[in-house]
Amino acid sequence: FSSFPPPFFFFFFSLNSCQFCLFLFHTTFVVSRKTMKLEIVLFAVVVALFMSLTAAVGSVDGVFEADPSVVADSQFTAPKTGTVPGSFASFSEEERAKLEASGKKYQFDAEVGRLMNIIINSLYSNANVFLRELISNASDALDKARFASLTDSEYLGATAELEVRIRADPELRTLTITDTGVGMTRDELVQNLGTIARSGTTEFAKALANGGDMSLIGQFGVGFYSAFLVADRVTVTSKNNEDAKQWVWDSTSDATFTVAEDPRGNTLGRGTQIVLHLKEGEDFDELLDAAHVRSLAKHYSEFIDFPIYLWSSHEETVTVEKPTDATDEDQEAQEDEAEDSELAVEEDEDEWEDDEDEGEDEDEDVQTITVWDWERINDTKPIWTRAKEDITEEDYTKFYKALSKDLQDPLDYIHFQGEGDVNFKSILYIPTEPPQGMFDAKAADVSKLRLYVRRVFISEDFASLPKYLSFLRGVVDSDDLPLNVSRELLQQSRILASIRKKLVRKAVAMFQTLASKDEEKYEKFWKTYGTNVKLGVIEDKANEERLLRLLRYHSSTMGELVSFDSYIERMKENQKEIYYLAGTDLAELESSPLLERVVAKGYEVLFMTE
Numbered sequence: 001f002s003s004f005p006p007p008f009f010f011f012f013f014s015l016n017s018c019q020f021c022l023f024l025f026h027t028t029f030v031v032s033r034k035t036m037k038l039e040i041v042l043f044a045v046v047v048a049l050f051m052s053l054t055a056a057v058g059s060v061d062g063v064f065e066a067d068p069s070v071v072a073d074s075q076f077t078a079p080k081t082g083t084v085p086g087s088f089a090s091f092s093e094e095e096r097a098k099l100e101a102s103g104k105k106y107q108f109d110a111e112v113g114r115l116m117n118i119i120i121n122s123l124y125s126n127a128n129v130f131l132r133e134l135i136s137n138a139s140d141a142l143d144k145a146r147f148a149s150l151t152d153s154e155y156l157g158a159t160a161e162l163e164v165r166i167r168a169d170p171e172l173r174t175l176t177i178t179d180t181g182v183g184m185t186r187d188e189l190v191q192n193l194g195t196i197a198r199s200g201t202t203e204f205a206k207a208l209a210n211g212g213d214m215s216l217i218g219q220f221g222v223g224f225y226s227a228f229l230v231a232d233r234v235t236v237t238s239k240n241n242e243d244a245k246q247w248v249w250d251s252t253s254d255a256t257f258t259v260a261e262d263p264r265g266n267t268l269g270r271g272t273q274i275v276l277h278l279k280e281g282e283d284f285d286e287l288l289d290a291a292h293v294r295s296l297a298k299h300y301s302e303f304i305d306f307p308i309y310l311w312s313s314h315e316e317t318v319t320v321e322k323p324t325d326a327t328d329e330d331q332e333a334q335e336d337e338a339e340d341s342e343l344a345v346e347e348d349e350d351e352w353e354d355d356e357d358e359g360e361d362e363d364e365d366v367q368t369i370t371v372w373d374w375e376r377i378n379d380t381k382p383i384w385t386r387a388k389e390d391i392t393e394e395d396y397t398k399f400y401k402a403l404s405k406d407l408q409d410p411l412d413y414i415h416f417q418g419e420g421d422v423n424f425k426s427i428l429y430i431p432t433e434p435p436q437g438m439f440d441a442k443a444a445d446v447s448k449l450r451l452y453v454r455r456v457f458i459s460e461d462f463a464s465l466p467k468y469l470s471f472l473r474g475v476v477d478s479d480d481l482p483l484n485v486s487r488e489l490l491q492q493s494r495i496l497a498s499i500r501k502k503l504v505r506k507a508v509a510m511f512q513t514l515a516s517k518d519e520e521k522y523e524k525f526w527k528t529y530g531t532n533v534k535l536g537v538i539e540d541k542a543n544e545e546r547l548l549r550l551l552r553y554h555s556s557t558m559g560e561l562v563s564f565d566s567y568i569e570r571m572k573e574n575q576k577e578i579y580y581l582a583g584t585d586l587a588e589l590e591s592s593p594l595l596e597r598v599v600a601k602g603y604e605v606l607f608m609t610e
Contacts (some may be wrong), residue, residue: 095263099248103260108194115225127230127283131293132300133223134177134274135308136405138164141181141272142306143457148182150456155241159269164304165374166297167311170288173278175231180271183240186259189249193224193236194257223405228253230284231276239268294377300402301378305457309374316371319364382455384425384475388415400429403450404473408432411525413474414510422498424478428507430514431473434528438471449503452477465500468536469507471529476503501542508536508546515550515563523561526552531610554586556595556605570604580606 091099142162149155156162165178184192227234236249246266251257278284286292290312301308383391383399400410411430418424428449435448448470450460455477465472480495511533515522526533530552537547552561557570567578579598583589589607598605 091264098263099250099258099260102263103248103250103258105256105258106190106194108255108257112194112225128296130226130229130276131177131296132405133226135164135297135301135304137224138177138179138181138272139304139306141179141183144182145180145270146456147458157241157270159271162306164301164306164308165311166293166308168288168290168293173288175276175278175287175293176273177276178268178271178273180269183268183271184238184247185240185243186245186247186261188240189236189238189247189259193249194251227274227276230278230287232279233277235275235277236272237262237268237275238272239266239270241270294375298377304378304402305382305455307376308378310377311372312375313370313372314375315368317366317368319366321364382477384415384427384477385455391415396427399427400473403475404429404431404448406431406433406473410473411521411528412510412514414506414513416506418499418502418506422478422480422495422502424476424480424499424502426474426476426503426506428472428474428503428510430510430525430529431471432524432528435471435473439531448473450475453481454479465503465507466536466540468532468539469504471532472507504540504543508543508550511550512546523552526561534610553580553606553608555607556590556599558604562606567604567606572602575603578606579603580608582608584609 142164145156146162159180162180165176167176167178168174169176231253233250233252237246238249239246246262246264246268247259248262249257249259276287278287290310294310294312297308297310383395396413396415397409400406400413409432411432413427413429415427416425418426448460449465449472451458452475458481476499478495478499481493511522511525514525533547533550537544537551540547549563549565552563555562555567564578571578581589581592581595583592586607586609589595589609595605
C-alpha cells in the first residue's frame with residue numbers, strides 16, 4: 001500500500017466493507033497482471049474474507065426477532081448493536097448531518113407557540129393523554145387512506161396494510177408510533193404542525209386559562225402537540241402519495257421547527273412516523289416499558305377500527321439437543337454397545353423400548369428463550385354492529401368518550417337499526433355539555449356523525465342532520481350506500497336522504513323518551529339545548545308537532561318548567577287561549593305591570609325569555 005497515492009486512503013475510508021472488497025479485488029487483479037506477484041493476490045483474498053466475516057457479525061444469542069422489514073427504529077440516531085435494521089432504519093451520523101445542513105427552520109405561529117409554552121410547562125398529572133391523541137390522529141389518517149383507495153385502486157400500492165405500530169426503545173429512550181395512513185407533503189407538515197394557527201388553538205388556550213383540563217386538547221383539533229407533555233423532542237417523518245419525496249419534521253419544543261428532505265429516501269412507502277424522545281424522570285420511564293404501553297394503548301384503542309401492533313417480548317420453552325464431547329474412541333465404544341443392545345432386543349423388546357425413551361430424554365435439554373414480535377393489542381368488534389343486549393352501559397359510555405374525546409358521560413343515547421327502504425345501524429349520543437361553537441355559522445351546518453359504509457369509514461362532515469340537531473354525536477353504518485361515493489354525491493343521494501329522515505325521527509323520539517321518563521335529566525337537557533329545540537320548531541315542519549310537546553317554560557303559577565300539555569290540563573273552563581309574556585329576563589317578566597290584570601283573573605301565564 002505504500003505505492004498508492006494519498007487520495008486512495010481518503011477513498012478507502014469512505015467505503016463500506018462490501019464496496020471495499022469489490023474495489024480491492026479489482027485493484028489486485030490489475031496489479032497482479034502487471035507484476036505477476038502471487039503475494040498480492042493472497043493478501044487481498046485474506047483481507048476481503050476478514051472484512052466480510054466482520055460485517056456479517058451482529059446476531060444476538062438467545063433472542064429471536066420477527067421480520068426486520070417491518071420494524072420501526074428510532075430517528076436521528078446511529079444504529080445500535082442488536083437492533084433490527086429495516087424499512088424504518090435509524091439515521092446514521094452522516095444522514096443526520098445532511099438533515100441539519102439541508103433543513104429549513106420555521107417559527108411556530110404565535111398562537112401555536114403560546115400553546116406549546118403552556119404544554120411544556122404543564123404540571124398535568126395524566127400526561128398519558130398524548131397516546132390517545134396520537135392514536136386517534138393515526139386512525140383518522142388511515143380512514144382517509146382507505147377512503148381514497150375506494151376510488152383509486154392503485155392508491156395503497158405496496159403499502160396495502162392499514163395499521164398502526166408502536167415501539168418503545170429503552171436504550172435510545174424513544175417511543176415510536178407509525179401509521180400507514182395518507183401521510184403529509186412538505187407543505188402540509190409546515191402548515192399542519194406549526195405555521196397556520198387553527199381556531200382550536202386559541203379556544204384551547206382560553207379553556208386552559210379558565211381552568212380547563214389538559215385532557216380537553218383533542219376536542220380542539222390540536223392533539224398532536226400533547227406529545228410535548230412527555231417528550232422534549234419530537235421527530236415526524238411522513239410520506240404522501242402526492243409528493244415524490246419523504247420529509248422529516250423536527251422540533252425540540254422551542255419556538256422553532258425544522259423541515260428537511262429525508263436523506264434515506266422513501267422508507268415508509270406511505271404514512272407517518274412520530275418519534276418521541278422522552279423526557280427524563282420516573283414518570284416517563286414507564287413509557288419505555290412494553291407492558292405499560294400495552295395497557296395504555298389498549299385503553300385508548302379499544303374502538304379503533306384498524307389493527308394496532310406493539311413490539312413486545314414473551315418467553316417460550318424450547319427443546320434442544322445437548323452438546324456431546326465424545327472422542328473417536330468413545331464413539332467406537334458406543335457403537336459396540338449399540339450392537340450388544342441390538343442382540344438384547346430379541347430377548348426383551350419392551351424393555352429395550354423403555355430404555356430408548358429414557359435415552360432420548362437424556363440427550364435433550366429444555367430452555368426458556370425470549371421472543372420479540374409484533375403483538376396485536378386491539379381486536380374489538382365495532383360496537384354498533386353488536387346486539388344491544390350484549391352491550392353494557394359502560395361499553396356505550398366508553399365508546400362515546402373514544403368517539404367524541406369528551407371526558408364526561410353522555411346525557412343520553414339511542415342505539416337502533418333502520419329498516420325498510422334502506423338498512424343501517426346507528427348510535428346517537430347527547431353530550432352533557434354543548435360542543436364548542438355550536439351556533440357558529442360553519443359549525444351549525446355540520447353534524448359530527450361518522451358515516452360508515454359496510455364498516456368502512458367515509459366521512460364525518462356530511463350534512464346528515466338539520467342545524468338544530470348539530471350537537472348530536474354518533475355513528476351511522478349503512479350497507480346500501482356505494483363504497484366509492486363522493487362527498488358531493490352524498491348530499492344528493494336518495495338513500496342518504498332516507499337515512500337523514502329516520503335519524504331525525506329517532507333523535508326526537510330520544511328527546512321524548514327522556515322527557516317522559518326522567519324529568520330531572522330532561523330539565524338539564526332543556527337548559528342546555530332548549531334553544532335548539534325552539535329552532536327545530538321553526539325549521540322542521542315535518543316534526544313540528546312532536547317538537548312543540550318538548551318545549552318548556554316558566555309560568556306565573558308553577559315553580560317549575562311546564563309544557564304546553566300540562567298548561568292545557570290546568571286551563572280554566574271556557575279558556576280558549578294560552579297566555580304568554582315575552583321578554584329578555586325572567587325577573588323582568590315576573591314584575592311586569594302587564595301581568596297583574598291577567599293573573600288577577602286566575603289565568604296562568606307562560607314566560608318566554610327568548
